[in-house]
Amino acid sequence: MEAYGMKRKKKKERVLKVIKEACIRKPPLLRIGLTLGAFIVYTLAFLLLYTFAGGGIIILVIIPVIAAGCNFGLWGGIVAAIFAVPLDTLLMRFAGVSATEMALRLRAFPFSFALLITIGAAFGRLSDIRGRLKEQNSFLNHILKAIAHPLYCIDVNDYTIKMANPTARKQGKVEGRTCYETTHRLSTPCFHSGYPCPIEEIRKTGKPVTMELIHCCADGSVRNVVVHGYPLFNEKGDLTQIIEYNIDITRNKELERELAESEIRYRCLVEQSLTGIFVIQEEKFTYVNPGFAKIFGYNQQEMLELPSAFDLFVGEDVERSRKNIRKCITGEKEFCLGTYRGSHHSGKILDLEFYVRKIVIGTDSAIMGTVIDITERKQAERKLKASLKEKEVLLKEIHHRVKNNLQVISSMLSLQSSYIKNKKNVVSFLQDCQSRVHSMALVHDLLYKSEDFPRININRYIENLVSYILDSYDVFTGRIRMRKKAEEIELDLDTAIPVGLILTELVSNSIKHAFPEGEEGEIEIKLFKETAGNIILEVRDNGVGLPGELDIEKTGRFGLELVDVLIKKLQGSAYLNTEEGTWWKISFPLQFQQGNIG
Incomplete structure (x- = not known):
């Protein structure tokens, strides 16, 4: 029985929803039907009153005028008012109204016509305004539904949530609850517990604020969010409400931590590598690791200040290394591997093994390479x-x-x-x-x-x-x-x-x-x-x-x-x-x- 009752309740809700949407949207046929129905009701009421009461009530003519204005707007009300006066005269003749009463009616025609035009225009204008409001309300509702992040309208006096979008309602019923209870699971405002509060910050500055906070979800999970707060003022300039928009950045934070850990890990590998690692742009070093600087007897800053990276080579290897690097830059070679003679800071000649290849930093081409000091190996080979x-x-x-x-x-x-x-x-x-x-x-x-x-x-x-x-x-x-x-x-x-x-x-x-x-x-x-x-x-x-x-x-x-x-x-x-x-x-x-x- 309980399941059957739930089914009937859901079915009733669907029917009411369809009727409500039909009344709000009013398809053209429905508008025409309602307007014609108003005229028919007016005609029947007029005839019945003359038949049984011996007279009509002139104010009844405003019924179809109001109906037309509500259904078709300003021009619908005016057209209905113009059409209502001749209709009223025809109905009086059909009902057998005396000539004297007809004369009185005709004398009052300008006033009646003006009154009907005014009423029709007023209700038509009112209908237009209501239509625009409905369209704006529907547009805003679509926007709120489309927003993928929680959005709240919060009263700054009692911290209650006055409005929330569907995404925010996933936390449960939020309208009427306080913001600190909904997002922080607290019993008092955030600033009482030492947490940053966008409402208090807006009170101080009167300007929009952005801050990074930690929110608690209904499932007990904790999320990192960026809160954007926008103030709303009344006509006196007093702060009454704020719009709070929350963006979940938990995944971004996790990625930032992973990226930082990865950067530390790879920086340690590069900085502590015994192999020399370097980057060259426009024939100058833009990065060298400590291992590279140690091979040549310089510190890292001294290496970066060298006029040319090729100053480290000796004799014919200067031009040979320059040609090979140019081939990598132009794409003629994917990589270059070779042995060259270099000069130590002390003047000692070194035997070195270089491996270089082209990389792209941003939009600029660069050369990244590694170098191994093989002087002792060469001596041993000799x-x-x-x-x-x-x-x-x-x-x-x-x-x-x-x-x-x-x-x-x-x-x-x-x-x-x-x-x-x-x-x-x-x-x-x-x-x-x-x-x-x-x-x-x-x-x-x-x-x-x-x-x-x-x-x-x-x-x-x-x-x-x-x-x-x-x-x-x-x-x-x-x-x-x-x-x-x-x-x-x-x-x-x-x-x-x-x-x-x-x-x-x-x-x-x-x-x-x-x-x-x-x-x-x-x-x-x-x-x-x-x-x-x-x-x-x-x-x-x-x-x-x-x-x-x-x-x-x-x-x-x-x-x-x-x-x-x-x-x-x-x-x-x-x-x-x-x-x-x-x-x-x-x-x-x-x-x-x-x-x-x-």
């Missing part, structure tokens, strides 16, 4: 290329050296084989050969491990070589003590191998012959550089010594004759003292340039 080239040369040289060393070994074996008199000397012969080959192999081992590939540290070489010789002859260090003192001198391959072979022969000879029958002793090795630039190698032992008047060129011993050959190859000289043990002092130049020792 060193690497030089090192590779050096190693290629050295590799070829190593192959040549190995061939020569093998030839040396073959020559030593062939030469020493002529000294073998019996089978007992074979073991000693092989042991000596092993030591000599190892001394040569040790040079290559140290050369391989050396940071400076073509040179070896002679101090380390002597340390390793002597340790190997002692181990190979199974010498107890308690019986024969070794003392070594060598300066940190680097020798090339051509010098190190002969020095190693000489040292091997002399130390091996001391171990085998200086201390017979298990005697104890000491072997001392020294290597140092003289002030004259020569290298001195000393090998001394305190053993039995060599025979006096020994000529090392004619000893009949292969080892000593080999030492003599190697000293000559080094373009050096030897001094031998056999008074207290054996003391060898060999001198040779440091910058030895002999090609090989084969």
Whole structure:
């Protein structure tokens, strides 16, 4: 039943709405019908009064005149008044009015006609005014409906909302409620609670105001709004009402926050980037990040004050960079990537890698780019290329050296084989050969491990070589003590191998012959550089010594004759003292340039 009642109520409301709209708008047929109906009512009333009352009432003639004026405006009332007087005369004749009464009526005709014209014109004018008011009211209603933001008309005395547009009514029934209750959910005016109030601001200035406020919606949500307040004054100039127009800017605020956060985020990325970033307009820097300024040794302001961005380039790269940037500006190239030489603030030449492309700032073209300092990388590349080239040369040289060393070994074996008199000397012969080959192999081992590939540290070489010789002859260090003192001198391959072979022969000879029958002793090795630039190698032992008047060129011993050959190859000289043990002092130049020792 309740649902049925609601349906009937809605149906009744729709019917009343249609009737109301019809009365307001009055289609042409309805206007004509109402006007003709008024004339018919007047005619019937006139006839009935004459028929039953014996007389008519002249004032009844104004009924159709008023109806025509209301329906057709000013000219409709005038036309109806003109038409009503002859109609009244015809009706009197039809009703059989006496000649005397007709004469009286005709005498009053000018006055009656004037009166009817005035009444018709007045009601017609009134109808026109009402029509215009209705049109304006309809136009204003359409405007209010079309406004997508809430609009209120507020009484400044009690803060009540007198009128609101449909958008504002989405908050619920607002007419009759106070503005602070509707938009702020407060029980007292906003300024009492410390909130900005457009009404109070207009009271102070008497001018329209715009302010940003926070409003509470009916659903409990909070919105950021811009409030526009416009004052309305009465004829005395007193403020009576304000028109308040609210624009929701909540989404704008969210976008502003997101934009600010995004700007901070990207500014941090750009400002803290180690890569240099820049913008050029009309050949001048308009922006550089700290990383770009740091690469060139300037601060950001100094970079922006440079007369030309191309002042940072060096030599032919000035014009080359200018041409490439022009190609990007004209669209000939989408982007340019290349390496250029630039000048540091200190005068140092930099190797730089640039990437640039065209951008548009507003309506102006600009160049944005990045730069990376590749000076260290270029230096490393140059060193690497030089090192590779050096190693290629050295590799070829190593192959040549190995061939020569093998030839040396073959020559030593062939030469020493002529000294073998019996089978007992074979073991000693092989042991000596092993030591000599190892001394040569040790040079290559140290050369391989050396940071400076073509040179070896002679101090380390002597340390390793002597340790190997002692181990190979199974010498107890308690019986024969070794003392070594060598300066940190680097020798090339051509010098190190002969020095190693000489040292091997002399130390091996001391171990085998200086201390017979298990005697104890000491072997001392020294290597140092003289002030004259020569290298001195000393090998001394305190053993039995060599025979006096020994000529090392004619000893009949292969080892000593080999030492003599190697000293000559080094373009050096030897001094031998056999008074207290054996003391060898060999001198040779440091910058030895002999090609090989084969």
